[in-house]
Each structure stands twice: as structure tokens, then as C-alpha cells.
Amino acid sequence: xxxxxxxxxxxxxxxxAANLPCNHSTISGNEYVYWYRQIHSxxxxxxxxxxxxxxxxxMASLIITEDRKSSTLILPHATLRDTAVYYCIVRAVIQGAQxxxxxxxxxxxxxx
Amino acid sequence: xxxxxxxxxxxxxxxxxxxxxRCDPISGHTALYWYRQxxxxxxxxxxxxxxxxxxxxSGLPSDRFSAERTGESVSTLTIQRxxxxxxxxxxCASSQDYYSPLHFGNGTRLTVT
Numbered sequence: 589x590x591x592x593x594x595x596x597x598x599x600x601x602x603x604x605a606a607n608l609p610c611n612h613s614t615i616s617g618n619e620y621v622y623w624y625r626q627i628h629s630x631x632x633x634x635x636x637x638x639x640x641x642x643x644x645x646x647m648a649s650l651i652i653t654e655d656r657k658s659s660t661l662i663l664p665h666a667t668l669r670d671t672a673v674y675y676c677i678v679r680a681v682i683q684g685a686q687x688x689x690x691x692x693x694x695x696x697x698x699x700x
Numbered sequence: 701x702x703x704x705x706x707x708x709x710x711x712x713x714x715x716x717x718x719x720x721x722r723c724d725p726i727s728g729h730t731a732l733y734w735y736r737q738x739x740x741x742x743x744x745x746x747x748x749x750x751x752x753x754x755x756x757x758s759g760l761p762s763d764r765f766s767a768e769r770t771g772e773s774v775s776t777l778t779i780q781r782x783x784x785x786x787x788x789x790x791x792c793a794s795s796q797d798y799y800s801p802l803h804f805g806n807g808t809r810l811t812v813t
Binding site for chain 1: 704758759805
């Protein structure tokens, strides 16, 4: 089972920040939070991951609450090309625990 | 650089036939994964290879499904006696090691008629 809960769909205006929430209340101490997205007819694309500190890269920022039970992926200036299904996944990074379990994700639509 | 390459991109086969799907991972990536995605559904884990360790086959849905990997290079997923419920996109991913992010190919769309 996917150990995360995400809204089924969200809309955001082009140029605005898109904030995608994820609940992972049963996360364990050795589990990281990963975000991937899947644009129609393509394979999933890695976005960002983190353990407990906030992370930022060229694609997005990841904000993890202090208790690590939830997180938010932020796309600072959404474009039409950011329309995709976004998956939040928790994954233990230890040898032998490799399966990424994908849930249904959030379908994000960026509107012009 | 080159990403994960899968072939064919599309495959139509008749029920009962065997099919082979190929995955060329990113060079140097020791870990390789197969997933299946039915229309409108999420990704379903099938199998995982890591270096010379025994593969994790826990996601294979039946004994009609098998996969092999040659060293740390190409992998083939074989489906014997295909059924209509096998119709899906089969996705391959590789990662540099067991703790690095996965890089996915664009999949093989399998249609069983």
C-alpha cells in the first residue's frame, strides 16, 4: 500500500505558485519523501526528495513539517508544461527496501 | 546523456502469444525496476534487480511473467501466453544505486487483442 494521501486533483493559474500537499502520518524515521510527476504518455520524472530538512532544486521546493507527517511540494512559477500527475512517495533508503509504491497521485492542471 | 530506453514503444499481440519487452538502462546504473501501468491507474511494481543480488520478484502477478537482466545492462521482461488483462504500459526504471532516485523510460504500450 502507498503510505501517502494526496488530493485527487488541483488547479493552479499559470505563473502562480502551485502548492501540492501530501499526508504521510505513518512515516518511519528511515523513510524519505520523494516526489515524481508523470506527464501524459511519458514515464514518471523525478522531482525532489528529502528526509526532514526543506529542500530546493531547479524544479521545485519541498517543505516537510517538523513532525514529518506531511509535506508540500511547491512549484514556484507554474507553467502549462507543469500539468501532470504528481506522486508523493515515502521510501526507506536501506538495501532491500527498494519498491517505490505509487498511489493515485494528484492531477495538477495549470490554467492559462 | 542518454536516458532509459525501452523497445518496442508499442506492441500489439494476439491473446495466447508470448512477448518480450526490452529495457536499456542508463550506463552505470546498478539497479533496474519494472513497473506496469494500466489505463488510468497508478504504477504497479513488478520486479527489481540490484547488481548481482537475487532479484525481488514479489510483484510479478503470475508465473507467466518473468524477467532477466544481463549483468548491469539490458533487461528483458517476458510475458507468456498473453491475456487481455496484460494490456498496459510497461515501464522500466534504473538508478545509480539502491538509494538514488529512479529514472524512468517512456514505456512499452502492450495491447493484447
